[in-house]
Amino acid sequence: AQSVTQPDIHITVSEGASLELRCNYSYGATPYLFWYVQSPGQGLQLLLKYFSGDTLVQGIKGFEAEFKRSQSSFNLRKPSVHWSDAAEYFCAVAPNRDDKIIFGKGTRLHILP
Amino acid sequence: DAGVTQSPTHLIKTRGQHVTLRCSPISGHKSVSWYQQVLGQGPQFIFQYYEKEERGRGNFPDRFSARQFPNYSSELNVNALLLGDSALYLCASSMAVVDTQYFGPGTRLTVL
Numbered sequence: 001a002q003s004v005t006q007p008d009i010h011i012t013v014s015e016g017a018s019l020e021l022r023c024n025y026s027y028g029a030t031p032y033l034f035w036y037v038q039s040p041g042q043g044l045q046l047l048l049k050y051f052s053g054d055t056l057v058q059g060i061k062g063f064e065a066e067f068k069r070s071q072s073s074f075n076l077r078k079p080s081v082h083w084s085d086a087a088e089y090f091c092a093v094a095p096n097r098d099d100k101i102i103f104g105k106g107t108r109l110h111i112l113p
Numbered sequence: 114d115a116g117v118t119q120s121p122t123h124l125i126k127t128r129g130q131h132v133t134l135r136c137s138p139i140s141g142h143k144s145v146s147w148y149q150q151v152l153g154q155g156p157q158f159i160f161q162y163y164e165k166e167e168r169g170r171g172n173f174p175d176r177f178s179a180r181q182f183p184n185y186s187s188e189l190n191v192n193a194l195l196l197g198d199s200a201l202y203l204c205a206s207s208m209a210v211v212d213t214q215y216f217g218p219g220t221r222l223t224v225l
Contacts, residue, residue, distance in 0.1 A: 032211055043117075043203065044156070044216040090155050094211045100169040101146070101214065103155035 002027055004093045006104035014112045015083050021076040021107050023091030032094040033074040034101065035065055039087045047089075050074065061085070086111045115139070117206050117217035125223045126194050134189040134220045138206030144168070145187040146214060147179055148203040156203055162187055163210050191222075199224045 005024045013019055025031060033050040048059025055067040065076045074091060091104040118137045126132050138145050144163040148156035158171040162181035176192045185206075191198055201221050205214035 034214075036216075043218045044205075046213055046215070049213060092155075096211075100158045100161060100171065101211070102158065103148075105153075105155045 002093075002095060002102065004091055004102050004104040006089075006091055006107050008107045009105070010108045010110065012110040012112060013081055016080050019076075019078045019081045019085070019109070021089050021091075021109070023074045023076065023104060024072050025074070025091075025093045026072065027093065027095045029096065030067075030069065031096070032101075033065075033067060034092040034094075035059065035063070035074075035076045036090045036092060036103075037061075037087050038090065038106075044090065047076070081109075081111055083111045083113065085109060117204055117215055119202075119204050119217040119220050121220060122218070123221045123223075125225065127225050128194055128196060130194050130224075131190065131192050132194060132222060134191075134202050134204075134222070136187045136189070136204030136206075136217060138185050138187070138204075139215055142206035142208055142215070143185055144207045144210055144212070145181055145185065146205045146207070147187070147189045148205065149173075150201040150203055150219070152200075159189070161210065168210055194224045196224050198222065 003026045035047040036044040047063045050057045088106045090106045094101045120135045146161040147159040150156045160179040161169040165181045179189045181187045201219040203219045204217045207214045
């Protein structure tokens with residue numbers, strides 16, 4: 001069955017430390033890939049997306065993600081986190097251009113001062 | 114430019130009642146999608162409409178229905194509400210069927 005897996009439910013990092021949030025998918029072809037962030041009381045905001053081309057994608061707020069076909073992964077990274085990055089992060093996948101977008105269960109990021 | 118707007122913000126209903134949620138997409142966007150987000154989970158796809166036609170349907174019972182109007186706004190209807198329907202209902206609009214989706218703030222539905 002098609003699925004998106006975010007293996008970490010919660011992650012805690014210190015402010016200024018680097019961050020990597022994991023995302024794996026189970027589709028055969030190269031899907032359309034997204035990362036969204038949801039802050040408390042707010043809607044989902046797109047951080048970045050990958051449709052094709054360069055496998056390292058730059059997004060907003062200093063985030064980047066790398067598509068690795070061999071590992072079926074699309075991990076989100078940030079070199080130095082800020083307290084304002086505390087939020088829930090969702091990886092999302094669309095198997096092809098005409099298909100629905102499927103979200104992972106999310107990873108909640110906590111920032112230590 | 115205004116973003117995606119949803120109404121109402123919050124809603125409290127009792128079991129068995131019916132509810133209608135409304136969504137206005139970003140100007141120029143022709144696709145509207147609806148998602149249900151239960152506490153602690155990711156959004157689950159309910160419906161997608163593009164150019165007023167249903168383009169996709171998630172694994173939800175027939176109690177859930179939707180439509181898109183000529184101005185591309187959309188309504189989500191849920192009949193015979195169950196306690197398990199309590200969730201944040203999110204609307205997203207996009208230019209195309211699979212494209213960057215811009216989300217509204219959601220409608221928080223509580224079923225008592």
